Amino acid sequence: MTNKEIELQNKINHLEQVISITNNRLKKEKYGLVWLDVPEDFEKAENKIQVLEEVKEKSIINTEAKTEHILIEGDNYHALTCLNYTHKEKVDIIYIDPPYNTGSDGFRYRDKRILNKFPDGTEVPKDHPLRHSYWLSFMYKRLELAYNLLKPEGAIFISINEEEYAQLKLLCDRIFLESNYLTTFTVKVRHEDRILKGDKDYHETTELLLLYRRSPKFKVLKRLQDNTSIDNYVYTIEELIDNPETIMLGNKEVSVFKPGQYRIVQTEPSVGNFQKINIRGSIKDGNSSGRFHMKYLEERNHLFNYLYKVPDIGDDKYPFRYFLTRSSEKNANGFYFQGVPLSKKDVKEVPYPNYLDFEEAFNNVGYEGGIEFRNGKKPVDFLKFILSIGTTNKNAVILDFFAGSGSTGQAVMELNQLDGGQRQVILCTNNENNIAHEVTYPRLKNIINGYTLKKNQREILYEVPLNTKLLINNTPILNAHEEFFSDKYKERYDKIKEEIKKDKYVIYGITKNGEFKKGTNDTLMYYKSTFIGDHNILSVSDEDKVSLAQNAGYLLALAANTLLEVERTQSYQIFENEEKATAVYFKEEVYDLFHLLEKLKKIDKKITMYIFSWGGTSEYEDLFEDFKDLTLKTVPQPILDIYKKIYRR
Secondary structure (H helix, E strand, O other): OHHHHHHHHHHHHHHHHHHHHHHHHHHHHHOOOOOOOOOOOOHHOOEEEEEEOOOOOOEEEOOOOOEEEEEOOOOHHHHHHHHHOOOOOOEEEEEOOOOOOOOOOOOEEEHHHOOOOOOOOOOOOOOOOOOOHHHHHHHHHHHHHHOEEEEEEEEEEEEEOOOHHHHHHHHHHHHHHHEEEEEEEEEEOOOOOOOOOHHHHHOOOOEEEEEEEOOOOOOOOOOEEEOOOOOHHHHHHHOOOOEEEEEEEEEEEEEEOOOOOEEEEEEOOOOEEEEEEEEEOOOOHOOOOHHHHHHHHHHOOOOOOOOEEEEEEEOOOOOEEEEEOOOOOOOOOOOEEEEEEOOOOEEEEOOOOOOOHHHOOOOOOOOHHOOOOOOOOOHHHHHHHHHHHHHHOOOOEEEOOOOOHHHHHHHHHHHHHHOOOOEEEEEEEEHHHHHHHHHHHHHHHHHHOOEEOOOOEEEEEEEEEEOOOHHHHHOHHHHHHHHOOHHHHHHOOOOEEEEEEEEEEEEEEEEEEEEEOOOOOEEEEEEOOOOOOOOHHHHHHHHHHHHHHHHHHHHHHHHHHHEEEEEEEEEEEEEEEEOEEEEEEEEOOOHHHHHHHHHHOOOOEEEEEEEOOOOOOOHHHHHHOOOOOOOEEEEEEEHHHHHOOOOOO
């Protein structure tokens, strides 16, 4: 095909794609968000193929590191495209802090229709007619790609403010499904007297944090509270007659005590006493006692102060349970009396509130990481909290594709240092205004290698809400005090301090201004998105395929999480980690393949071997029959297949 024919074919493919998308939307869109989907320019991506290349002079290698983290420089759309090949359904938690589209936060959109006038993108002030459409077009493409990366048990957290919250909620309902929406946290970020701008009718003291799961396999984590207290078990019941009236309710013979035939006494807490529970709200159908009351006793509520003794119900030490009707017309509900459960655990799970107070952390965020960044920097303690409620997996993969100043990277590295985890963070950022080179990367380098503080830095090590139960039994606080005031933590921080603040007991470590804060000694692999070939993904030539095979090594290593390149020649690459190796042979000629085979025989690890092929692996299988633990795969077709699915959306 001539270049003109290829160009015409590309236009036809694009128009068919637009028509298909429009028809699908018309068929299925009955309720939801509608906006003008403005075409976005992706620079070379529409006519070339995306790959990643390592920037070796920026990678930080620590041979003793247990975890290798990843920083990708480039448009996050390009990075997410590559990650759709390398990390499909591999990510546990996504956290992003996208542009809020306030009209003054620097958000630009590369409107393809007018790119010749605005090659660096169109500024989007508040009065721009396409303000919301630009932002939604921008977010939709990226969130759609991000969806594929989450594990079925994964979740995504998105910071936003009121400017685009309503639109973002409907957009996420479309992508992640409304049934997978879990909550919106309201996050206090500044004091009510700290006014940023005087031109607003109402002062913003909070931001919002949306939480969606990928599927019902996500486990909602809850707070653990002490459950050893018997403070509420303060009632005894005396039966004053020996032969009360009996009635049949369902299949149970129930004893009925009229007023004056029993006595209820409130006394000191004891394991032999009862707890009095009001039958209201969710309790009415939330347990067997509530359901029994609603089915049989609710209709008898006109008999005031009647006591019913119901056998074979509940799980406490008594083989019965008492029910008490309301005392007058003024009271709406009855009660039941429960003994201490036989299965009572020392701790119980309670939901997290959807209001979070991080005002102090946001006020002190300025110098975290040793890099000053005043454009929406998120506190490390806030991000650690998000990770703590997102997963209990200490080997989790965390993705932030609006990495900004790199706060998520610092949070993951410090959390690993705190609890011995091996979480891996993947950060994606462009280099607009040199943010990658002057902010994100220097900060991560500081965290890994250590740095001198410009201001006292405080890191929360332990906190627990105070309540009366902790006053009676303060064992959890004593255990935390013993752990965090140990020599291990005293060596890490200049000072360990404890205090009671906002009804919480808090232990934190302090590193003083001018002191050197020790690094985490992690490894950071630095990649940059780049493009190869001369045609778009739907029209790749044989030359494009050869070029992709020759440049796909870092993508393949990323997919296998074997990130350290130990050898590269004009014909092959070898990557390794502690447990396995990845080899890539990207030449059509097989002369150097035999040399590579000799190298691989010396590697005593599980090996994944990628080999350039126009077809399958069958023609090469005989060459590898002596390898016991080697998996043979082809390149580049599997990469092209993933990219084609993305391009056709």
